[in-house]
Amino acid sequence: MTEFPRQISLQEWDRRYEQLHEAGLDEPSYGGPISRHIEDGDTRLLKLLYDNSAAVLRLWNFLLTEEDRLHKARAEGRKLVGAMKDLGTIPVMAYSFDNLTAFYPDGAWWIPCLMELNSGLLSVADKLGIDESFCPVRAMLGAFVTGVHFPIPELLICSVGATCDDFSAIAQRLNSLGYAILWWEIPHRRRPEPDEPGVNLPGGFSAPKSQVEFVKSELLRVKTALEELAGERLADEKLSAGIKRANLVRAYLAELRRLVFTAALCPLPALEMLVAEMLAIHFCSDQNEAIMVLKGLLDEATARIKKGTGFLSPDAARIFWVNPVADLQVMNLLEQCGGRICGTEYLFTHALDAILQDIPPTEALAQMALADPMAGSSADRAARICADIRTFGAEALVISRIPGASHCALEGQVIGEIVRDKLDIPVVELEIPPLTDSIRPMLRTRLEALVETVRERRKK
Amino acid sequence: MICAGIDAGSRTIKVVLLDADTRKVVAKAVTDQGVEQDKLAQKLFQKLLKSGGICRKDVAGIVATGYGRNAVAIADTTITEITCHAVGVRHLVPDAMTVIDIGGEDSKLIRLDKSGRVRDFAMNDRCAAGTGRFLEIVARRLGVDIHLLGELSAKSRNPAAISSMCAVFAETEIIGLLASGTAREDIIAGVQAAIASRVTALAGRNIDLPLVFTGGVAMVSGMETALESVLGAGVIVSPDPQMTGALGAAILACDRK
Numbered sequence: 001m002t003e004f005p006r007q008i009s010l011q012e013w014d015r016r017y018e019q020l021h022e023a024g025l026d027e028p029s030y031g032g033p034i035s036r037h038i039e040d041g042d043t044r045l046l047k048l049l050y051d052n053s054a055a056v057l058r059l060w061n062f063l064l065t066e067e068d069r070l071h072k073a074r075a076e077g078r079k080l081v082g083a084m085k086d087l088g089t090i091p092v093m094a095y096s097f098d099n100l101t102a103f104y105p106d107g108a109w110w111i112p113c114l115m116e117l118n119s120g121l122l123s124v125a126d127k128l129g130i131d132e133s134f135c136p137v138r139a140m141l142g143a144f145v146t147g148v149h150f151p152i153p154e155l156l157i158c159s160v161g162a163t164c165d166d167f168s169a170i171a172q173r174l175n176s177l178g179y180a181i182l183w184w185e186i187p188h189r190r191r192p193e194p195d196e197p198g199v200n201l202p203g204g205f206s207a208p209k210s211q212v213e214f215v216k217s218e219l220l221r222v223k224t225a226l227e228e229l230a231g232e233r234l235a236d237e238k239l240s241a242g243i244k245r246a247n248l249v250r251a252y253l254a255e256l257r258r259l260v261f262t263a264a265l266c267p268l269p270a271l272e273m274l275v276a277e278m279l280a281i282h283f284c285s286d287q288n289e290a291i292m293v294l295k296g297l298l299d300e301a302t303a304r305i306k307k308g309t310g311f312l313s314p315d316a317a318r319i320f321w322v323n324p325v326a327d328l329q330v331m332n333l334l335e336q337c338g339g340r341i342c343g344t345e346y347l348f349t350h351a352l353d354a355i356l357q358d359i360p361p362t363e364a365l366a367q368m369a370l371a372d373p374m375a376g377s378s379a380d381r382a383a384r385i386c387a388d389i390r391t392f393g394a395e396a397l398v399i400s401r402i403p404g405a406s407h408c409a410l411e412g413q414v415i416g417e418i419v420r421d422k423l424d425i426p427v428v429e430l431e432i433p434p435l436t437d438s439i440r441p442m443l444r445t446r447l448e449a450l451v452e453t454v455r456e457r458r459k460k
Numbered sequence: 461m462i463c464a465g466i467d468a469g470s471r472t473i474k475v476v477l478l479d480a481d482t483r484k485v486v487a488k489a490v491t492d493q494g495v496e497q498d499k500l501a502q503k504l505f506q507k508l509l510k511s512g513g514i515c516r517k518d519v520a521g522i523v524a525t526g527y528g529r530n531a532v533a534i535a536d537t538t539i540t541e542i543t544c545h546a547v548g549v550r551h552l553v554p555d556a557m558t559v560i561d562i563g564g565e566d567s568k569l570i571r572l573d574k575s576g577r578v579r580d581f582a583m584n585d586r587c588a589a590g591t592g593r594f595l596e597i598v599a600r601r602l603g604v605d606i607h608l609l610g611e612l613s614a615k616s617r618n619p620a621a622i623s624s625m626c627a628v629f630a631e632t633e634i635i636g637l638l639a640s641g642t643a644r645e646d647i648i649a650g651v652q653a654a655i656a657s658r659v660t661a662l663a664g665r666n667i668d669l670p671l672v673f674t675g676g677v678a679m680v681s682g683m684e685t686a687l688e689s690v691l692g693a694g695v696i697v698s699p700d701p702q703m704t705g706a707l708g709a710a711i712l713a714c715d716r717k
Binding site: 413416417420424426427428429441442445446448449452453456457459 | 527539540541542543566577578579580581582583664
């Protein structure tokens with residue numbers, strides 16, 4: 001069934017699907033050709049280029065059937081938890097219960113892209129006073145109001161404090177519409193004072209012990225609410241088991257990232273890697289299946305590397321990418337311009353690092369939550385980015401801005417200057433709206449110029 | 461051997477023919493950009509060949525650059541204007557370390573290393589407020605020939621503060637300033653300072669000198685002074701600034717042969 005790795009269109013995938021099917025493709029219940037999702041209105045899919053492997057077919061189908069899974073979970077009597085903003089903490093806790101399914105309503109931020117602005121979600125947000133001066137995640141507000149894209153969860157939990165200002169405003173607006181939200185606070189991470197007890201966090205950060213204790217107390221509040229919803233007490237052993245499962249997802253992703261970003265020939269495209277990385281934060285509403293999907297991708301990447309096959313030219317410029325793109329097509333564009341992704345920081349590096357398993361589980365989750373790149377300074381983020389650039393051998397940095405996102409207005413210059421100073425590599429900032437069609441020539445120019453710059457710098 | 465560089469910019473198309481051995485410009489020409497970019501580029505190229513008595517077969521390579529580069533079918537390859545401007549400027553000013561290029565629809569800042577390679581670049585992407593288009597809007601609104609802007613701004617004693625970051629709203633500000641009796645020269649000086657501030661902001665904290673100013677807007681008098689004032693440092697206007705991108709493209713075409 002394995003074919004030489006290629007990026008193919010949706011139409012080509014239909015033919016490829018038939019081939020795979022005839023060859024006895026073993027599909028999960030949510031399987032089928034990717035093109036069937038066009039019926040849901042996801043017309044952007046027609047314009048993307050996809051990896052041609054069965055593992056990637058499974059990934060896309062897994063991603064695009066999340067709504068069905070949530071409805072099914074509800075029909076089966078499971079309680080739904082909407083975890084908002086924390087990007088990786090609460091779902092670990094929620095999936096430790098037997099009868100809870102957590103998901104990220106924030107994921108609705110890609111609906112305007114996938115539906116090419118035809119979802120109407122942004123205009124709903126506009127009418128509620130959350131206009132385009134806010135991040136595209138305002139689509140989530142529209143999704144709640146229309147009730148079309150996901151079932152309304154029994155419990156909504158949102159982190160607040162050292163988080164994105166727009167998101168807090170959007171979630172508050174949601175709250176004002178009558179959607180009850182359990183808020184939990186994440187403080188701005190700071191380094192301990194010299195005489196203050198400190199804790200080393202995952203990702204190379206540190207924080208005062210008092211901050212870890214505070215977050216722990218907040219998480220205990222969340223845990224109590226989840227226990228009430230589930231009708232079951234969450235013992236430490238059970239939470240530890242949940243952490244272990246989450247760490248399995250993280251371990252698969254860590255290995256996948258290592259393989260893909262460091263391989264001589266790129267074994268998996270940037271677009272699919274972006275989608276795969278997102279599984280770390282939300283498991284696409286099925287933790288066990290997320291593990292299987294990631295295992296499939298890892299097997300495919302490993303097999304390709306062993307065979308010496310892959311995508312793109314071996315001299316593709318090795319690009320480190322900061323922030324996820326609102327328009328998925330930009331990931332294809334980078335590759336068309338001669339670049340490949342070698343390292344990412346999509347705002348949730350804390351969800352990629354292993355959660356400590358040798359300390360009490362709530363303490364471990366608190367430490368992980370405090371290691372959130374958004375909870376600390378941009379300089380802290382830059383330090384982690386520099387470390388990862390070195391690890392993956394990236395030759396240039398793209399800082400992709402999300403229109404309206406308040407953090408993007410502040411972080412780009414800081415991160416860019418620190419990376420230039422420490423690593424002396426070119427840095428480019430781009431703004432990526434949900435649909436980039438009209439600015440594609442401008443984006444292409446910048447990405448091509450970045451690739452030209454990288455290639456020229458190789459000539460020592 | 462002759463090589464050609466074609467800069468299909470947003471407002472004009474420029475062609476440079478370069479002698480690959482002497483690296484001297486054999487011929488050059490400019491025409492306004494239009495809908496049929498490829499036809500316009502070909503026409504200009506053919507005209508230049510004819511005027512110089514050069515046969516098409518004598519042109520060994522053609523590199524196209526600029527926003528319309530992919531539409532130029534006669535080009536052997538395309539290279540972005542960032543790389544081409546850097547090469548063109550470095551050819552003309554060998555010790556240049558920073559390039560500011562203000563064109564019709566965008567502006568860019570390019571940092572070079574000591575060997576002349578591009579280290580880094582930044583481009584404006586928000587608005588026409590840092591571009592030649594803004595100057596055109598202002599000149600039209602004030603009823604002034606764009607080439608006289610510098611002459612007038614030099615007479616300013618009290619440059620107006622243009623606060624808007626948007627060309628459209630800035631035009632509204634200008635209407636307000638005119639209505640309040642602000643002198644034209646003060647408005648022009650204010651606009652040129654606003655453009656200079658916007659473009660130099662692309663550099664962040666550090667600008668390495670010498671800095672070379674290129675692109676069509678470098679031909680507009682007063683802009684060099686406005687940049688110098690904002691930077692607090694001298695600015696070198698590239699010789700024949702409108703042609704720098706095409707020159708760089710021609711040099712790169714020669715290098716590929």
